[in-house]
């Protein structure tokens with residue numbers, strides 16, 4: 001049997017796309033494998049967001065070239081596919097830099113993967129033109145595995161933050177229709193999925209066609225999806241502060257399936273820097289959104305993205321970021337050194353912040369964020385929370401799942417609990433996971449939004 005190895009870098013959408021490419025290949029008879037040396041097709045689903053992410057691809061391709069040659073000597077062919085955002089950004093340049101690559105395919109074109117593999121028998125191919133058709137209309141049915149799944153509802157970005165490649169690699173903002181999303185969600189739930197995370201580069205800008213032809217917003221969509229029998233939890237990511245509409249904030253207090261967790265990138269606490277970044281919001285707007293969301297859902301876990309060392313960032317401006325973090329308090333966060341990206345406005349700006357200054361600022365910021373994360377995890381100890389069990393745990397007799405706050409938990413229970421909600425008392429917070437014990441029948445903290453609202 002032919003085998004396919006698919007590896008994904010970058011964001012959740014890339015993980016989703018990688019799973020869909022595996023589906024395309026499975027429909028052609030390729031069994032998935034995790035052993036790259038036995039793969040007849042190797043797909044690298046790449047990320048272009050920072051220089052480091054993009055560079056990884058070329059070192060991986062160097063290793064794959066050796067593997068491909070070794071397999072060829074044994075009479076076996078290997079097709080190497082570069083997909084994702086580096087494929088979109090660099091296109092044919094990849095073919096000249098990496099002689100072992102057979103196919104370069106962009107994030108909007110991978111429904112044609114089978115065709116491209118056939119074409120590559122004649123000649124190496126690049127397919128990165130944004131197609132007129134919608135890839136979702138041409139993908140095979142989704143195979144489901146697992147309890148928690150991503151579902152793309154919106155793709156692309158019209159925001160053009162000065163540092164970011166996404167508007168170029170993913171194209172303009174497009175929302176899928178409610179009907180298409182509902183059909184995919186129902187299929188997932190029939191296949192055993194109990195939690196769906198709706199994903200989009202600007203998921204809260206979602207405005208898909210609804211049943212009546214009118215445009216539906218993200219809270220409209222979630223209200224429809226939460227009626228699917230068997231679906232226990234909904235999440236969404238990633239959001240832009242400017243698109244946190246009142247109705248979406250209100251939904252956090254009224255939709256029982258919507259989990260109390262919000263990833264809302266702020267990037268910086270300095271208004272001067274935010275303006276230079278073309279973020280179109282200031283620090284006060286961000287603080288205000290957080291205050292309003294905490295008013296309807298006081299126990300919400302907050303997460304964010306930060307960039308340090310954006311061109312011209314002064315020590316005082318960086319201190320404003322630290323102050324914002326100290327004030328708000330995050331349960332988790334991602335933080336990065338600014339990385340100039342070819343083709344983005346900020347790439348050519350002067351006043352680059354020296355590397356050692358960036359490193360020092362990042363370390364300080366991550367120190368504070370880590371402290372907050374540990375404090376958040378420690379606060380869970382002693383509480384009883386509802387855990388959605390996802391899989392067998394690290395040790396025999398253990399299972400692993402997530403709390404409403406997206407914290408991973410390990411506890412003793414039979415694997416028959418996979419796919420169910422179990423009340424768990426948290427007894428200890430480790431560095432990467434919480435540990436607990438099942439307390440069947442116990443009342444749980446922070447279970448449903450409606451409950452929280454009623455108690456308030």
Ligand code: SAH
Pocket residue numbers: 011049050163164165166200201202237238239265267305306307336337338339340341
């Ligand atoms: N709205 C998007 C953001 C994608 S990029 C989303 O759906 O997730 C994720 C994060 O990478 C951004 O929020 C930003 O913090 C970071 N990032 C983007 N471009 C960057 C760059 N040039 N240098 C450093 N970090 C960057």
Ligand code: SF4
Pocket residue numbers: 157158159160161164165166167201202240
């Ligand atoms: Fe990039 Fe900004 Fe769009 Fe997010 S909102 S994807 S950071 S351009």
Ligand code: F3S
Pocket residue numbers: 009010011012013014046047048049084085165166169170
């Ligand atoms: Fe990376 Fe593209 Fe996602 S650049 S973060 S894989 S949208």
